[in-house]
Amino acid sequence: MGLLSKNYKENGGDKWVVGGTLEIKEGASFLVEGKPFTGGTLIESQEESNATTVAALRDDFNELLVKLKAAGLMK
Template identity: 45%
Template sequence: MSNVKNYTEQGGEKTVIGGELLITAEGKLTFDGVEVKPSALQADSTAADVPALVSDFNALLAKLKAAGLMESE
């Protein structure tokens, strides 16, 4: 039995991270050629009606798309 937490299975098709994956400031994470980065902060909604809530929600979606965490179209 092995106590290795991070490993790549034989053939390289699957990598398992059971420990911490640390990406330094010089490194980057890409998915399908698009860099994935933390999203900008979205403040808690204080919407008092549905149109204001829609506006807050759309702002969140825009930030997720800008960060590469959601496809644009």
């Protein structure tokens, strides 16, 4: 009987598959593009759009983009 693991490497190690829980312990780090990933920042909730014109919808969308960028979730 072989070992069945939920966590394994694929593509020669280019991809790591986690089928269980990934726990990052105190003192460890998780990097995304060489920078520490902290799990993101909670941002102010975006109200549902009541836009009735394309221009108003654009304004609502741009407001959301500003919030995402300010939180560091977008470049």
